[in-house]
Amino acid sequence: MADIAEPEDAASDHDYALSNEVVSAVHLSVATGDQERLRDLLDPLHAADIADLLEQVPTGERREILLLAPDVVDGEVLSDLDESLREEVIAFLPQEALDEAVRELDSDDVVDLIEDLEAPQQEALLDALEDADRAAVEQALSYPEFSAGRMMQREVVTAPEHWNVGDTIDFLRAHDDLPEQFYHIVLVDPRHRPSGYVTLGKLMGSRRDVALADLLEPSFRTIPIAQDEGEVAYAFNQYHLISAPVVDDSGRLVGVITIDDAMAVLDEEHEEDILRLAGVGEGRLSDSWLDTTKRRFPWLAVNLVTAILASLVIAQFDAAIAQIVALAVLMPIVASMGGNAGTQSLTVAVRAIATKDLTGENVWRVIRREALVGLANGLIFAVVMGIVGVVWFGLPMLGVVIGVAMVVNLVVAGLAGIGIPVVHERLGVDPALASGAFVTTVTDVVGFFAFLGLAEVILL
């Protein structure tokens, strides 16, 4: 790749990340205040890499970079910058640099940039726009957050349904304000309702007298303007869409969403799922320790409550534990195995719900499967732990107790792992959000209760 790479490739290492050499050189040039060297280093970088660099350096150095080279932060860098840092960077940029940065962006990127800012900053950025652009952005901001209306760009290339290839090509050639990127010509009826689309490739490869109506792509699909952005991303991935027209309530064309925006949303949705499953909420790597502490605290607090619940169960059996300390030694194993098996089922369920693979159709079959899996693995680990119990403590009945408790808890774990997210989803709560704490509570409580309860009945 090296010998044919564009200049901007020179700075990125083999796996596309910002290279350590560049970062070190940036440190040096900031430390020595070498403005010229800093610019030479940043200029060839892709906007996304400059954004990454700004995210990775400490706050103080970030400010020095912005002081030394404010003009490297163009609109694209601001777009690519993590939301949590945008406010800081925007507040620190000179107004002229900011105005210039915003003016060069497409309307959908401006929307993405300013929708999370505080009102005064929003106002300042809107002021930088020309009137038409400002109206477009304000219109987009009037649609619900996380909706198709916020994702779409308003610039769409359309053609009347009766046109042929020649009409369309002449029209395109006569226009010099075509959008930067477009892939389809959208056919619209006289009331501006889209009825199909034709790819540019097909258009170029066809004779001038061919009707557009004969070149329609079967993948055509419209998106309602209020559709949730996650659903839009799902549709792009499921139906292999490249672009899709967005329509208002009366079916009129109002914009278009392209696959690059859908891919970015898919990535964000995944991030949300994985972080929520772990109880991290919306944490960013560049957050301060104080923000991070605040963000993680509620999840740990919930966990504390569930852990205390489990302890209350243990406390019911303090007499048994006082007599046979082996119970205290072994009980965390039952709970831990249940917690793990529950997390396995839970994660499969959350992912399957996200991809719409877990439905009313197969949910009972999957629940039955999870119970069987719990039973099968439970039986295997029951035998293993039964033997460990006997060998370690020389108490055959202790082996039986831990074995039975293991089977019970793994079956319950399988059922809870699938049942709890399914119920959450039916109730309209994000299954990734709260299911983990519930599942662990169930497996802890059931694990301790089954093990200690059986022990009290059988061993005492």
Next chain:
Amino acid sequence: MADIAEPEDAASDHDYALSNEVVSAVHLSVATGDQERLRDLLDPLHAADIADLLEQVPTGERREILLLAPDVVDGEVLSDLDESLREEVIAFLPQEALDEAVRELDSDDVVDLIEDLEAPQQEALLDALEDADRAAVEQALSYPEFSAGRMMQREVVTAPEHWNVGDTIDFLRAHDDLPEQFYHIVLVDPRHRPSGYVTLGKLMGSRRDVALADLLEPSFRTIPIAQDEGEVAYAFNQYHLISAPVVDDSGRLVGVITIDDAMAVLDEEHEEDILRLAGVGEGRLSDSWLDTTKRRFPWLAVNLVTAILASLVIAQFDAAIAQIVALAVLMPIVASMGGNAGTQSLTVAVRAIATKDLTGENVWRVIRREALVGLANGLIFAVVMGIVGVVWFGLPMLGVVIGVAMVVNLVVAGLAGIGIPVVHERLGVDPALASGAFVTTVTDVVGFFAFLGLAEVILL
């Protein structure tokens, strides 16, 4: 949307999933053997939805559907079908249906379809292809699995560097075998090395005498053929690519990767991360209970070993527990809080490594932050648990013990949660794969040791 929807939209409900009504109607038509009704139901469905339907019904019904309507399974349905079911469906389809299905696919889709099949099935499908297509597929299969070579399609539209818009349009119009989907004209030098690309939109909107060289897109970037598919997907997402030429070791153009394939890989990579973090490996919803049990067993076995390690720690303090049973009641709380806090740090770290946001540059800062977060949350929960300990058991020093143990374990959890995946990554092991078990082991062992050890020193 309803009034302008294409026929295929009629069958999908508002959020694009297969609707329950259609699934119920399919059940009925299969149960009554009503071939005609089944075809009427399946015909308007998108291939991806037919694939989902086949995944969701039980094995027996899947076979009946294939018997009643074998021709609904075209190439696209096979492509969209989950890998775990492809073999079963392929084995069950009549050879003619199979041949037809494979012949209509692009070479990259055929590669995707057959790369995971057993050799005899692979051979049968290859036999269905024409010689040229077969050669293309076999060539692709010679590249490493999960590489750019497997993802790319070989059909690329190229133009010599010196051409202008008119030359290119004439060339395109003279060709009737253009690829189904293409977005860029790739400029190549006389040795067929790509040097830039021009979008079809720019081409259409420019005068015939404009040189292609004046219309180049700044986003241009080539992909080495051996590049890992995850890195390719990352590059598309990071640099907002729509398509990228693939080059061999000598820099010659060998194919092109488009964003729809990159989006599919991004989705798979995410699925892998989330499932690996939960210790589920590659489980699919349509796997049998036996396969699922086998797949989850190793992870549970690893967890058992770590749980036993933790129990060995507890066993060292059996005398203390026998004297103060409250220790047994409270000890799981310390371990559980540590496990949760560790999982929080771990998940943030795994995600940040995947997005290349955690680098040598900021790793020490993030480690310091995680330690501080652990300290801060540890102090808060130390106070809470200290009070709980005193109130519950009336032992002030027990409150001190659990408080100190909590602080120690939450700091260790933060450090382990970030340190363990970072070390894994440096060693070339997927951080999502094994980190979870290590982190829990550390938090369990440290939690029990700190709490029980302190109790022995202070309370006895």
